[in-house]
Amino acid sequence: MKPGSNLLSLDEALEILLAVDPLGRPAEQVELARAAGRILAADVTASINVPAADNSAMDGYAVRTADAALFGAGVAVSQRIPAGAVPQQLAAGTAARIFTGAEIPEGADAIVMQEEAEVRGDRVAFAKPVEAGAWVRAKGCDIEAGSRILLAGTRLRAQDVGLAASVGVPRLPVQPRLRVATLSTGDELVAPGEPLPPGKIYNSNRYLLQGMLGALPVEHADLGAVQDSFEATREAMRDAARDNDLIITTGGVSVGEEDHVKPAVESLGRLDMWSLSIKPGKPLAFGRLRRDDGSEAVFIGLPGNPVSSFLTFGLLVKPLLLKLAGARATAPLRTAMRADFDWPKADRRREFLRVRRNEEGGLDLFPNQLSAVLTSTVWGDGVIDNPGGQTIRKGDTVSFISYAELLG
Numbered sequence: 001m002k003p004g005s006n007l008l009s010l011d012e013a014l015e016i017l018l019a020v021d022p023l024g025r026p027a028e029q030v031e032l033a034r035a036a037g038r039i040l041a042a043d044v045t046a047s048i049n050v051p052a053a054d055n056s057a058m059d060g061y062a063v064r065t066a067d068a069a070l071f072g073a074g075v076a077v078s079q080r081i082p083a084g085a086v087p088q089q090l091a092a093g094t095a096a097r098i099f100t101g102a103e104i105p106e107g108a109d110a111i112v113m114q115e116e117a118e119v120r121g122d123r124v125a126f127a128k129p130v131e132a133g134a135w136v137r138a139k140g141c142d143i144e145a146g147s148r149i150l151l152a153g154t155r156l157r158a159q160d161v162g163l164a165a166s167v168g169v170p171r172l173p174v175q176p177r178l179r180v181a182t183l184s185t186g187d188e189l190v191a192p193g194e195p196l197p198p199g200k201i202y203n204s205n206r207y208l209l210q211g212m213l214g215a216l217p218v219e220h221a222d223l224g225a226v227q228d229s230f231e232a233t234r235e236a237m238r239d240a241a242r243d244n245d246l247i248i249t250t251g252g253v254s255v256g257e258e259d260h261v262k263p264a265v266e267s268l269g270r271l272d273m274w275s276l277s278i279k280p281g282k283p284l285a286f287g288r289l290r291r292d293d294g295s296e297a298v299f300i301g302l303p304g305n306p307v308s309s310f311l312t313f314g315l316l317v318k319p320l321l322l323k324l325a326g327a328r329a330t331a332p333l334r335t336a337m338r339a340d341f342d343w344p345k346a347d348r349r350r351e352f353l354r355v356r357r358n359e360e361g362g363l364d365l366f367p368n369q370l371s372a373v374l375t376s377t378v379w380g381d382g383v384i385d386n387p388g389g390q391t392i393r394k395g396d397t398v399s400f401i402s403y404a405e406l407l408g
Contacts, residue, residue, distance in 0.1 A: 007275050008276050008277060010316075013274060013286075013316060016286070017286065017319065017323070018323050022323060022324060023325070023326070025176045027041035027173040027175060030171055032170065035164075035171075036161050037155070038156050038172075038177075038217050039155050039156070039174060040152055040154045040172060040174060041173040041175050041326065042152050044167075045146065046145055047168070048167055049140035050143035052139065054136055054138055055103050056101065056135060056136070056137070058135045060114045060117060060135065061077070061097060061114070062095065062104050062111055063112055065109055070093055072127065074120050075095050077123065078090065078096060080098075081096050081102045081103070082099050082102055083100065087102070091107075096108065109133065109136070110130050110133060111135035112126050112130055113135065143163075143167060149163055149164070149167065150164060153326060153328030175217075178217070178245050178324055179243065180247075181223050181240040181244040182209045182248045182250075183224070183236055183240060184225040184249070184251070186225070186228060189203040191203060203225060205306055206225070206250075208310060208374075209313070212318075216322070217325060221240075221244060230264060233260040241289035241296075242291055245298065246298045246299075250302045250304055261285070265285070268289045268290055269287055269296060271299070271301075276349075277348075277349045278351070279350070280308040280370075281308040281311050282303070282308070284312055285299070287299040300317055300320070306371075306377075307354075307374060307376065310374075310377055311383070313407070314407045332406050333402075334400065334401055335401075335402075337362065339384070339392050340364055341394055343365065347389075348388050350386065353383060353384040354377060354382075355400070356381050363400060366380055377403075380403075381403055382406070383400070384398045384399060386398065386399075
């Protein structure tokens with residue numbers, strides 16, 4: 001924290017959260033078709049070269065550049081080599097008809113594209129000079145046998161799974177899915193589809209969390225809304241901790257008489273209440289819940305305002321969740337972009353301003369930046385990470401984080 005300040009910076013909060021140890025459960029072996037999105041538990045090493053032999057990058061003719069003096073008059077086509085065929089050695093003074101991906105015959109050292117060849121009956125001529133190595137994909141040019149192609153802790157994408165398939169790996173070792181439970185607190189909450197009495201609000205945070213967790217490698221248990229009482233809250237927390245690794249709540253972590261999350265968590269474990277130096281998303285709770293066997297579950301209490309919950313999840317909960325699950329830490333990609341608006345009144349806290357990319361390559365600002373305005377997250381496609389005390393003038397370069405980077 002800064003001297004004289006009781007606000008925790010985002011970087012300080014992340015440092016504390018990411019100091020947690022991964023769960024360290026035994027890895028699971030999954031088929032490639034089910035591996036995308038999971039977290040790799042061990043390095044993957046290639047046992048073969050890719051490609052396994054020199055092959056053609058084009059449809060055309062395999063030739064010996066030593067025969068270049070014959071090319072103008074034409075040479076005989078001695079064999080036809082489709083992909084998957086085993087070629088014969090290329091005889092001197094001949095060419096082989098070859099197709100993309102086909103193995104290059106022994107003796108050949110270049111490929112001439114079919115567009116640059118003139119077919120004359122059973123012979124073919126080449127008018128342009130031919131260089132050795134032209135359009136040849138060398139053995140192992142993509143992957144060399146024995147090389148490490150994927151690192152433990154990688155959150156597997158489609159291309160990672162495809163790379164594993166390219167070296168013949170049929171299944172991958174992955175971390176077990178993190179078990180995450182979510183709870184909503186507050187008697188003011190009403191489920192969508194039910195009548196909305198005076199003083200009540202629909203429970204948007206419940207479905208917001210469901211959607212964000214659905215994009216991550218977790219096993220999610222939605223435990224619904226909890227009655228506003230200490231006993232009910234404590235019982236729900238105890239039950240959640242029994243079967244889950246991480247428990248997330250929204251709202252109810254202040255010190256009011258109707259906010260029961262704090263005393264309930266403290267009765268079962270320990271809790272730190274943080275005031276973060278970010279806007280939106282100032283209040284956050286982090287702690288542990290003891291299980292009957294002495295082990296612990298991790299607890300996070302998010303702010304009740306939906307935009308605060310949305311952003312603190314992306315900025316803090318997602319990195320924590322991935323660390324617990326055994327993933328390597330990666331920060332969201334920030335892109336330098338042009339602000340097409342003025343922001344003359346800077347807050348002392350670090351601000352995350354909801355914006356949208358426009359057709360001119362700049363960023364437009366949503367006019368209402370209040371933390372309860374969920375519309376801003378639908379209208380926009382990312383946020384500006386604006387340092388505390390920093391004003392913005394139209395044309396300034398700012399740091400943009402897309403929602404895909406923040407939450408995906």
